Structure formats: C-alpha cells, structure tokens
Amino acid sequence: MKAFEWSNPTNITEAVKLLQTAAQGADPDEAPRPMAGGQDLLTTNKHYITRPTRIVNLKGIRGLDRIEGNAKRGLKIGALATLTQIEENEEVRRSFPGLAEAALSVATPQIRNLGTIGGNLCQRPRCWYYRLEDVICLKKGGSQCYAATGENKYNAILGGGPSFIVHPSDLAPILLALNASVAVTGPSGNRQIALEKFFTLPSEGNLRRENVLQNGEVITEIQVPSSRMAARSTYLKFKERSSLDFALSAVAAAVEVGTDGVVKQARIVLGGVAPVPWRAPEAEAFLTGKKLDANILAEAAKLALRGAQPLEKNAYKVPLTQTLVRRALAKVGNVATA
C-alpha cells in the first residue's frame, strides 16, 4: 500500500482535527481516513484503491465500543463495537433479533472479531471492476461503469445508473428497517443523520462516495430507537457460498402485528440489489392493515421488486429477492409456508 502517516488520537475531537489537518490529497481517494477495524480499509489500501495520506486510528479512543440500552430505551451502539459484540449481545439478540442476525451473517468469525458496526456502514463497493486497481471506473473518477455492459451478475437491479454498484453492508438494511440514525462528529461539530438520509445513490450524490459524510467526519454512534417492530425483525441474507460471501441479495424485514393478527406497520429494506439499502415503501404500505398469508406475502414481494431493471446477467436477482421478501415476512409474521 501507499505509505501514509499513522496517528493515534485518544479523543474524538483530536481525531477530527487530525483528519482535517492532514494533506487532503489531489484525489478523493487520497483523503485522510479514520480507521476502526480496518477490515475493508486495509484491502482498499492494499490494492491502491484508496491511498490516504493519513490514517487516524480510532481504536485508542475510549468508550466508542459500548453497547447500551434495551428494548424500552432503544440501543446506543458505539461505532467501534465489533460485529461479534453485537451478535453476542443478549439484549440485541432478544429485542432486536434482526440486528444480531445481520451481524452474524457477515464474513467470517475472524473478520467479525475485528470489523465494527461503523466500518460496516462505510464499506466501499465490492464490484469486481471497482476492486481492480487498474480499472478506473466511474467510482474512481473514470468515465465508464464497466459493469453496466460487462460482467454484472452481482450488480444492481434497482436504483442503478450511472454506476451499478450494490451497497455491501449487511447492517445497513436492518438498521434502516429499525429507523436507526448515526451520530457524526466533524469539523463543524456534531450532527445526527437518519440512516434513511445517510446513503446516496450514484445519480443523486457524489459518485465517489456512497454516503453523505464529509471529509473529516466520523461516525461515533449508531442509535436504534425503541420500536414495536424491533422484536419482530429479521435479516435474511443469500450467499452463493455460505462460508464467506457478500449478499447476492438480502432482505431486512420488521413488522408490528396487532393482537387481531393485522399488520400495524411494516418495514422492508433490500440489500445487495441497489447502490443503497433499498426501502420498499409500496410493499410496506400494502402490508399495513392486512392479515398476513401466503398470497399477501407474494403480492408484497412483487411490489418490493417493482421497478427492477435487471442488467444482462442479473435478472435472477428479481425472483431470488422476491423469495427472500416472502420468507422474511413469513418469519416475522409467523406465517406458515409450504
């Protein structure tokens, strides 16, 4: 990797300052970077996809890895909490099961031991073309999305264009389904960003980024509000290879079902199919006020994928994702399936 300055701040203010005062580099991929678990940053650095002038190590900052709260108060998860901490946390498992499932679905035990929730949300795309150093695609300042007409089996079927990456985070869909927000500290102070507004489509934001964070901004905490849906939440991830893989498609679902069996509210967020975690509001609205059964699930699944525009080699993602939507809803809604 390209040589960089290494700094070890002990508080977040210092960290932000270190990010701000470092040389910003000529290219966005040369900007200084905060590092938590480093599981993604090290790989992009090794392949010279990112070439930060300075790496600011966040692990020396105390208290950033706490998991606090419960079903009633909601959760406050420090950005440096590892995926293992989350998947093993009793309160998360009991009251926010979808979040524990999502954490467990990531990569391998070794990576989960180091990878953090903050880092997971800020992962860079896995698109083959993006990950090859010598291919200068749209995401790296080039003029072409090679996946659009190339080998696009893993690429976006929703929200694509001009870049067709998919967002690789497993925690983002479920956190979005749970109405989570992130606390961010930056040069101009602190701000709170709802996850709903955190991720950006290539068509609407900076092509070189996948979220609204500015240079010098650091996620410090993820807040998951208490919700009547949290206890009935799930994350279904489909991997080609169970041992270690990113999602070909994934569904985060959460519902609140009244005592009469009628859905009071529902959330469906798709992963692995769009450049952002993709919410399916039409399907959510359709479910509200209905009693769940196999037909309703199938209809909701269709609605969730409405507008999908597959590329040459990823049409399979439509039926695959519909299946996952049905299965996720069946699970949270206790609907018996064949």
Next chain:
Amino acid sequence: MQEPVKKKKIKVTRAVNGVEQEVEIEVDDVAGPEWGPNDKHAILNKHITRVDAPLKACGIAEYSYDKRLPGMLYGRILRSPHAHARVTRLDISAAEKIPGVRAIVIVPGEKVVEGAKKASEEADKKNPTEVGGKDIKPEREPGKVVRFEGEPVAAVAATTPEIAKDAIRAIRVEYEKLPHVVKAEEAVKPDAPKVLAEGNIEPRSKRGDQAKTTAAFAECDAVVEADYRTPIIHHSSLETHGIVVDYRGGDSATIYASTQGTFTIPDESAKELGLAQSKVTAIVEHMGGGFGSKFGIGVEGKLACMLAKQVKAPVKMMLTREDEFLMAGNRSGSWQTLKIGAKKDGTIIAFHAAQRALGGLGRGSQAGQPYSPYAGKIANAYNEIVAVKTNEDASRAMRAPGHPQASFAIESIIDELAYKIGMDPLEFRIKNLKDEVYHRQLNRAAKEIGWERRNRTPGAGSGPRKRGMGCAVGTWGGGGNKECVVDVTIARDGAVTVAVGSQDLGTGTRTYTRAIVAEEFGLQVKDIVERIGDSRLGKANASGGSTTAASLAPSVKDAAYNARNMMAERVAPLLGVKAADVTFANGKVAGGGKSLTWKQACVALPSAGLAARGQWRPNLQATGVHGACFAEVEVDVETGFVQPIKMVQVQDVGLPLNRLALESQINGGMIQSLGMALWEGRVTDNQLGVMLNPGFGDYKMPGTLEMPEMIALIDDGDTRPAVIGVGESAIIPSLGAVVNAVHNACGVRVRELPITPDKILMGLYTEARTA
C-alpha cells in the same frame, strides 16, 4: 563365463497429461521382492497417521515460503496489466533510486519491431544506469509484446517486500494497446484478433469415422445434442509458486523450491546462475501443494536467479496470490459440442464430439470423447479436438489434466440420454460400461448412498427444497517409471534411515516411505527416519501423472529388501540358521527358535552399519484404476441454492500403502471437484481483457460450511498386489455426480460450470416459460 541375466518383456501403461499409452519394457527376469497378498501386511494397508502431521499442525514445518536467510532480498514481479500490448517505453530510473532497491531485471522478450529495437539500443548507449553493481539499461525492451494480463515485464529485489512492491510500481512502462480476445466464443470468429500469428484455432486430433457416425444417428431411437462448458480453473495451492535462491557469488548455490520435482530445479537454476549443475542443490523439505502447476523453476525462478546473480545475494521470490492467479498457470477450460444416440434398449450406438480446449495461450488439456470408461463399446464414435487460443496465461497440467472436463460433459449427456429414453441412469451406465470393475464400484456406492431413495422424476416433490442424486465414473493410469534410486542404511545402534531426493507434495510420500521399510524389517513407522526433498540424495521422478508412489514405493521396497537380506546374512550365524531362514517381525529378528531384539541384532553389523540401494521393480507396481462417485444434493428451487448433502466415492488402487492417506486423497478429490462443480471459475471481461476475480474473496473455493458428509471407500475387490497412484483418479468422477444430482433434484440441466444459483433460477424460469 557368467550367465547373462534373463530378460522378460512386460507391458505397462503410461499416462502423460491424461493421454494413456501402453508401452512394452524389458526388465530383468530375476527373483526379487514381492508385496505379498494385500491383506497380509502388518503396517501397510492400515490407517497410518501422517509422520509430518505434528510438524505441519504446529507450524514447525519449514516451507520455501518460510525461508529467511541472512542478507536475503525479496523479489517482486511487475506484470502486464494488459491482455495484449506492445511495450513502448520502460523506465526504471525512479525505481532504482528507492533506498533498499538492490537489483532490477527486465524480462527478456521477443522484439517484434526492429525500429523500436534500434531506437532502444541507441537509447541504451546514451543512458546506461548503474544498479546493483551492473549495467542495467533503462529502456532495454521496447518492442516487447505482452500477450496476456499478468505476463511478467520486470522484477526487483529489495531489502523488504514492501520496498520491492514500491519499486515495481515505480517502474514506468508505457504500452501501446493491441486488440485482444479473452473469450473462446469471440476467439473462434473469423475476424477475431489473432492471439498468435498462426491463428486462434489449433487442430489437435481427429479420431473415428465421421461419416459413419453421422449416419448412425439415423438408427437411434433417442438423440441428445448439447454444448457443455467449463471455465478456466485455478490450482489455488496454499503455498504460492516460488523459490529462494541462496547464491552469494562463488561457484555453488542452494535453491529452496516449492516444486513437484526436486530434480527439475538444479539444472534450470544452474543455467540461469551460470554454474555447473552439480554445484546447485535443490531443497524441498515441505511444499504447499502444486496440483500439476509446479515443475521447473518457472519464470519467477528465472527472475530470482537473475536478480541473485546480479547482486550476489540470496533472493526470495514467492508469488503473491494475485500473481498466482494471473501468471502461474491454470486448468484449461473446455467447450464441448456433443451428440449421442441410443437404441430403445439403452445401447449407445453413436457419439459425435467436437471439443475445444481453452488453455489461453497454451494448448490446454482435453481427454477425448467418448471419455475412456465408455470408449470401445460404442459402435460409432467420432471426435475432433482443437485448442482455442485466447490472450490469457497458458494452461498447465492440473490434477488429471483434461479428464474432469471430459467426464463432466459425457456424464452429463449420458444422464440426459438416460432420462430421455426413460432408463435409470445407473442401469443405463452399467449397460454401457464394458469393464465390470465399474459395475462393482457403482453398485457398492449406490448401496452406500441409498440410490433407491432418489427422485425418480427430476424436480419432483413438494416444497422448495428438493433432493437429488447423481453418479459418474472415472479412470486413470497411475503406473510408475524406472526413475528412483533409494538408499536404506542401518546403523549399528539400530537406527534405520531411508533416503531419496523425492518430494512430498502433500500426498504422504514421507509416511509410506517409512512404512514400507518398517514393514520389511518388522519394525514400527516411528523406528524409521526418512530423508527426502534434497537433490543430493538418490534421484527420483517429478510428481506428475500420479506416478510418484508407483515409481518410488517399488524402489523403497527393493532397497529395504536388499538391506534385509544383507542384515540376515550378518545375523544368521548368531542364530545358527541360514540367512534365508531369518525372520523379521514384531521388532524381533528370529530363527531356529532363537530371537533377538532389533537392537541386539544390529550389534552384528560392522561399525559403519550397512547400506543397501534399491531400484524400481515393475512387478511391484501396476497401472489402470477405476472410480465411481455418487452425490446427493439439496436444491432450493426458489433461490437456486445448492447444498451438498452426501458424497460417496469408491476407488480401486491395487495395494493401498496407507489407507488413511488414501481416504484423505479421495476426500480431497471430492472437495476439489465440488468446487469446480458449484463455485470456482475464472471470470474475464471481454472489453478490458482482464480477469475479474483474481483473489480468494472473488474466486470462490468451497469452505467448511459447503462440505457434505463424505464417504471415501477403498475398493478392496481389487486384489492386485501392486502400487498404483490415484491422486488424479480421485478428482475425476465427482464432478459429474454433483452435476447430475443437481439436475435430479430440481430438473434443471445446467451445462456450463460452475452451477451457481443464477443459472438454476434462470433455468427454472426458462423451463416454466416453455412449459
């Protein structure tokens, strides 16, 4: 006058890159060692724990990759990022200024543009640069044409691996891009860019009567015609290719190599270093897998020698994983157009095949169709094989070169035909396999997996998760050659050493080498010390074609037999019996009612102990094995996910030297095959001409969660008291078994590997639409 030794002629089969040839050889017709019946051994044909297992499990075993020598430099290779391009400028001036960079070499290449060559020579004269104490010309090779992504362009040696990496990045290369082609379907088009001047299609062989075969299809009651495709597969050895050259000037050198052939190293490195071959020693203490890709020093070894020679310091040149994917060879892909026809009763009477081996710049390996277990019984068969060239790294041998590809295709089409005429695929195979060993093996494995439980109608059953079963067969040669010289020594204190330069590429050579000697002496495996992996020891063949065991084991047996006879001569007087009546068993040397412990007996030896040499004995080995595999999988028809449930593989082997190692080898074959069936494959981009998945994250090999229950069965119905290699045989049949199981489960016939969920879902969709 001494009577000349009587000679006899015997026939042995040799398999070279998957092509079997029967040759007659002359051997001495004299009494000598014999293995005896397979079920009468004390040590052999039992489960023997691998002798190097503790070393490997504890991380003590030292591989070439682990070598660290005083003053050693680290080498790194600069590869071409383009599939086809001309180097127009190559400037090392920035790289050589990096502190810690000690040597830079530029890969000699073909110079196809005379003008550029002249210009570069003139530039050289004007601007020689001093690096590593030698003149290096900064623009030595303009005009060099690179023909695949990954082709080495230059190499650097530096004091740390990081500096070496920085240095290769600091070498400025300008390329003029030339048209490339990386997909076979494109390469066969008449207007495709030419990969080589001769063209993209190289005819390789034609067999059979095409007109007669074509006519025979008219007689068939059922015909299936289809294209089957397999992608380029990567060896993915855990230890990458590479060598450590310990050369510090002077007239000798030691090479630590990750190789399948200890004796393929000294000659090639001596040439590069400018030394006498006898002055170069190769050491292969442990090596981390080769699967057919590691013979000779390779381009990486050449570059390491060039660098070491330049600076007179040791250079370690181990490839990175990305190098490994891009420049260290691969298993050729295939594109096979097959047509098969049978009578209603299930007799196959016509088979037509057009096969294309896809070996990048290489010729590829492709076993002909009909694949050998089925050959000979089909009345009308024709096949032609061509190599289709693309701008990709040349293929190399890989575990049963060309056989898994051929087996997958024929086992698929035979399955298709069986269903078409409504016959049980197992019955259909038995009807069309002449060799009864297959019948025995198929029936045994069918019983083990419970073939009667299978889906009678592919895709039938309720619920989204459907189970299915499939089967297939394979074959290999596995005989040996007269290439090994083995020394067994017995010291007066009882220590026994068996020494031969051969390498253990993970197949258990160390263990059986000990075990054979222990068996002969009536000792235990732990009582013997083996020395291998050193070119100063007795010569041995390279490990290719599953020939190691059948070449080495007879020589070890012969050496031990000779040592035992010498020992018997010495001990006989002590026991008061003839040498021929001395027995060796249970740690005792006995005769005439008396018995000595091994140590006591060794006191009879002269102070220098004794040494015996062994040669290859053809009667101790044989050739020709069979294998059958059954697989059960579960397919989720709503996601396309395939979960392997169970695999059963039967393998004959003659005398199993070590049942545990053999079962592991069969398991390994099933696992590697499963990888090819369901996940692995090189993916290239047509427009860019590059490989898109050159790493273990994206080139998906199976992991622990992908593993089914695996049953490895040794076919003891094969009672040949002879050693046969089956490393390659073990990988062949499982591919077809898995592929057929997937079809049996979900009803979708995927004809292009790997069978990933997208292909199953799209297959189901197409089926639903046409239904």
